[in-house]
Amino acid sequence: MIAVTVRDDSAKCDPSLFGRAVLDREGVLVHTTDGVNSQGWLQGGSAKAGKPASCDFLVQRDGTIIRLVPRGTYSYHAGVCKWEGRVDRAGKVSQLLIGVEVENADSAGQTPTEVQHIAVAALILRAAWHHAFSPLSVYGHYGLAYPMGRRSDPYGFDWGYVMWLLAHNRDALVLTGDKAF
Numbered sequence: 001m002i003a004v005t006v007r008d009d010s011a012k013c014d015p016s017l018f019g020r021a022v023l024d025r026e027g028v029l030v031h032t033t034d035g036v037n038s039q040g041w042l043q044g045g046s047a048k049a050g051k052p053a054s055c056d057f058l059v060q061r062d063g064t065i066i067r068l069v070p071r072g073t074y075s076y077h078a079g080v081c082k083w084e085g086r087v088d089r090a091g092k093v094s095q096l097l098i099g100v101e102v103e104n105a106d107s108a109g110q111t112p113t114e115v116q117h118i119a120v121a122a123l124i125l126r127a128a129w130h131h132a133f134s135p136l137s138v139y140g141h142y143g144l145a146y147p148m149g150r151r152s153d154p155y156g157f158d159w160g161y162v163m164w165l166l167a168h169n170r171d172a173l174v175l176t177g178d179k180a181f
């Protein structure tokens with residue numbers, strides 16, 4: 001069994017970085033942070049800098065998952081995206097897809113750790129079960145960001161490994177700690 005810990009730090013988040021969720025979740029959107037110590041940025045620093053951006057979850061280098069925004073809300077993580085053939089400028093994609101930031105110094109050529117991939121897989125499974133979507137309903141930010149090429153994350157993310165975990169180690173992935181959903 002691979003236990004992944006979830007910590008709820010949502011009380012620390014600047015309220016300008018999330019909204020009340022009204023749409024059901026349909027999947028997961030994976031990002032990399034392109035930075036270090038990103039929790040502070042995603043929970044308030046970005047708003048102070050005039051570039052408000054957050055995420056629902058942050059996966060630390062050691063695989064710890066941190067819930068960044070309160071349950072029942074959604075974070076502003078996707079930006080302008082193309083979704084089902086239409087350009088979304090209204091934040092619909094941020095609400096439909098659960099945002100997962102993987103702490104990674106993209107620009108320094110760093111790639112996500114093995115335990116980060118395991119944590120993302122466990123989070124996908126749990127989210128899929130809770131919200132009744134397919135565990136294959138997972139996207140990379142670069143695949144949806146509009147115009148195409150606007151984003152290049154998740155950088156260095158090993159999709160094959162995550163899909164292998166989801167397909168073959170499903171029963172071994174367990175979330176512990178605070179309730180994730």
Ligand SMILES: [Zn+2]
Pocket residue numbers: 030031032141151153154
């Ligand atoms: Zn991103």
